Amino acid sequence: MKSLLNALQEGRLIELPEPDKEKSLSLLAHLIEAVPDLAGSPELAEEMLARERQCNTAVGLGVACPHVRARGGGELLCAVGWSPAGIDYGSADGKKVHLVVMYYIPEAQKNVYLKEVSGLAGAIRRDDGVKAIAAAQDIATVRERLLDWVQAALDAGVPEAKARMIRLEARQAAVEAVAAAPAASAQAQDARFLVDGDRVLALCPDSLPGGELERDAGLAAVLARHASFERGGWRFLFRAATAYGARALYDYVALR
Numbered sequence: 001m002k003s004l005l006n007a008l009q010e011g012r013l014i015e016l017p018e019p020d021k022e023k024s025l026s027l028l029a030h031l032i033e034a035v036p037d038l039a040g041s042p043e044l045a046e047e048m049l050a051r052e053r054q055c056n057t058a059v060g061l062g063v064a065c066p067h068v069r070a071r072g073g074g075e076l077l078c079a080v081g082w083s084p085a086g087i088d089y090g091s092a093d094g095k096k097v098h099l100v101v102m103y104y105i106p107e108a109q110k111n112v113y114l115k116e117v118s119g120l121a122g123a124i125r126r127d128d129g130v131k132a133i134a135a136a137q138d139i140a141t142v143r144e145r146l147l148d149w150v151q152a153a154l155d156a157g158v159p160e161a162k163a164r165m166i167r168l169e170a171r172q173a174a175v176e177a178v179a180a181a182p183a184a185s186a187q188a189q190d191a192r193f194l195v196d197g198d199r200v201l202a203l204c205p206d207s208l209p210g211g212e213l214e215r216d217a218g219l220a221a222v223l224a225r226h227a228s229f230e231r232g233g234w235r236f237l238f239r240a241a242t243a244y245g246a247r248a249l250y251d252y253v254a255l256r
Contacts, residue, residue, distance in 0.1 A: 001150045003076045012079040014188045015139050019085045028102040030237045031079040058091035061129030067103035076109040082142045098134040119153035191252045195220050223250045
């Protein structure tokens with residue numbers, strides 16, 4: 001369960017802003033794309049959606065595990081999305097999906113992935129699905145429950161004394177990471193920017209620093225490069241761009 005623990009430590013657990021399947025998958029894929037040393041395709045979101053259209057990845061009990069494979073090496077990565085309302089995912093058991101655990105699987109990590117998914121499935125069964133996660137009031141509670149799953153997987157796979165030691169180390173590492181960045185994975189907002197020459201119009205919720213962004217003289221050049229950037233305590237990740245003659249509309253997701 002190392003990649004799940006890494007996702008919790010590195011801020012790749014988010015509350016999904018709306019119960020739309022494809023938008024949720026795209027958002028999680030962009031989180032993985034943003035990992036600095038990712039050795040894979042920059043079109044991860046498109047690959048993930050194409051694969052999902054071919055094969056539904058709901059595993060039942062309110063959980064889905066979409067994934068995409070890549071050639072070569074690198075680390076097994078995951079990103080996790082929590083949907084309080086639940087997503088109509090097309091699950092065989094008819095249940096809405098409240099937890100989406102997305103995996104990026106380098107060829108060299110196939111066996112690691114299979115072992116991790118086996119541990120995840122066992123933890124889900126022991127916890128009777130995601131009832132507690134579906135009923136959670138905040139993402140901190142979801143994070144704590146996922147740490148319990150990591151603990152359960154460790155308990156099932158190694159002797160008790162070693163499991164206790166690893167469990168304490170893993171939980172302490174996660175607690176320290178949360179303390180260092182308490183809101184790193186708590187919020188996600190859509191953000192769009194209409195660019196006409198050097199002028200930028202920020203089409204953002206009030207929670208985002210729209211006025212600050214519009215006054216940023218260098219923002220138009222950043223958007224034209226489809227680059228990620230940080231402003232006002234938010235990290236903006238590129239999703240798509242559409243040209244309208246001399247104007248362009250850029251679609252981003254803002255994370256904090």
